[in-house]
Amino acid sequence: MATEILMPALSPTMEEGTLAKWLVKEGDTVSSGDIMAEIETDKATMEFEAVDEGIVGKILIEEGTEGVKVNTPIAILLEEGEDATAMDKASEQPASAPVPADKEQSSETAPAAGMAHPAPEVDTTPDWPEGTTLKQQTVREALRDGMSEEMRRDDSVFLMGEEVAEYQGAYKISQGMLDEFGAKRVIDTPITEHGFAGIATGAAFGGLRPIVEFMTFNFAMQAIDHIINSAAKTLYMSGGQMGAPMVFRGPNGAAARVGAQHSQDYAAWYMQVPGLKVAMPYSASDYKGLMKTAIRDPNPVIFLENEILYGRSFDVPDVEDYTVPFGKARIWREGDDVTIVSFGIGMTYALEAAEKLAEEGINAEVIDLRTLRPMDTPAIIKSVMKTNRLVTVEEGWPQGSVGSYISSVVMQEAFDYLDAPVICCTGKDVPMPYAANLEKHALVTTAEVIEAVKKVTYK
């Protein structure tokens, strides 16, 4: 059967081109791989190869013709023994074009922007029932308990990272874990973030549940390609066939006097990525409960810890299998005058400010987001509907901050309830300085939070 040879698209953006030169003439026999013509695309001059065997029956577009649209017939190829009458038949067969998807289709799950909002449903059940026995634990102990409990529960969970095993953890988070679980499941890696993040992600593809400890998240920048391109996107790219059930964890944000390269808060970075979940707990019970949830989650979870919080003690329920769900904020303090939203170490400023404000008669509601993706925005909206004022608190940089996202959501969903502009208290827009006085000033301060609250309450 005679076939039409069509003007090919030879780049992702080409719509038309110049048929610069024919390298075959009518009557020539061609076989697959032979170069038939030179075609100038929007980018370059390309050689155009024959795909099928046959005889060039007719050249339809002269060489030198400019502006030949993609898919225009440029020649007719005959099979051996065919004559020119077959050519008419060829031109009757229209070249197939992609079938457009039904334009009527609409996506039901697309978020509707700017809609008037009835008071959102918010889960306000307490983390533990009244009367639960509590014990005092440091964040460090709570984290270790969370990981160890899950490793006892599921053989496919293992911990890998620099100094996690024999050294007992650079920050002593994995103390005792090598003894309990052995070198097969508590694995010291060489200093090779890019490589071991990739190996762990591959192991997750292969059905294991790795916990990857970064000595700090600053070093995860060398691994961010695997975190995002390999771990977060594979479920989608594979049409749901395989993903990366794993946890990337480690201290994040400023420690103390370690300078610009060791002090960055990555909350806003990771929070942006679909496919990742992001937890940034404040209290020990949340470190434990969210860590257990993170390990069981079938998706890659970024677990942002804080070195300064590691040594702090909190109440932790003394119960078997204590977990905290993702996407559920915790209200630490109820109040009517202003909503303060924070997470992670930002909570220390938020709570301290609220206490001082209470002495002055201003009652702040303080919300700890606990996870940033999913984010419990309904809890924020509901609170703002009551207080009509919002201040956000974080240590990270101002441009593209977590607070700026929250304020855009509140503006779109609760604009009519706001009595003052939202103020985002953040770290300063500078690399972290080393000098003690400068460092203190570079971070967000309690005084700034108090000042912001006074501004939005017009006090």
Next chain:
Amino acid sequence: MAAKKPSAKTTPSNVSADELMAYYRDMLLIRRFEEKAGQLYGMGLIGGFCHLYIGQEAVVVGLEASAKEGDKRITSYRDHGHMLACGMDPKGVMAELTGREGGYSKGKGGSMHMFSKEKHFYGGHGIVAAQVPLGAGLAFSDKYKGNDNVTFTYFGDGAANQGQVYEAYNMAEIWDLPCIFVIENNQYAMGTSTKRSTHSPSYWERGAAYGIQGEEVDGMDVLAVKAAGDKAVAHCRAGKGPYILEIKTYRYRGHSMSDPAKYRTREEVQKMRDERDPIEAIRSLLLTGKHATEEDLKAIDKEIKGIVNESAEFAKESPEPHLDELWTDIYAELEA
């Protein structure tokens, strides 16, 4: 690589006629499939980047012949051949290329990002060399589980200059991971020849720095690839850790569809095609060894053409994904 007339060879005694026929068929399927993909790209049915495997067929066909059920494979964006060779359905692959619902990733991955859990094909990766630690990680999972599966981790000569390759080598060796690192050295990374990108383009030798054994293999000879594959697989299955195969091969087409390939001469390509073509080599072994007649081979050609046309028809007719698919597969649900 010494240029040899393929017809000068005789069939090695340990290779059966059936085996030769299978290699011929599998390589031809890849070649015809890729030619068809090129054609569909030209018609605007395939978009974006599309990297063809034409010329390199003997690499995957030879190595897949050494694999057993349970073994894993992972590669770069130049992945169509790997998928066909491990038994994935040409229809599903082609429909992914056209971005349709019937594609392996429901049209959401495209040419560079395709997967098959069933065939243990772990992608399809668009970031040069990312698949190398990922492949070591797949091998890690098998070692952890205590089975004897191996992982074939394919990457290019260009990828071989990425730091993460050596990070993966280092850990694969200290942890004895059953990973075969397969360097498909087709002599170019886009437009950069190996001579211009490294002082010593003998990539397999770099394994020595990490204590990993390896060898160079003639990738235009499927029998040589199969023999090397058997050796590497035996090494890994025996728990002796990773192995490196540097397979010298050649891509006939441009790097991707939009590459005018000005960095090499037409003669260089033509010489390879004429003298070293892996499919022609097997074809002439089959004929000179009287394992098959011209008629037999014609029948195979016809059968392959049928399969490929069918895959193209399927890829054209399969509908575009429903818009709801935009919002699915972002997160996996917790199994109760």
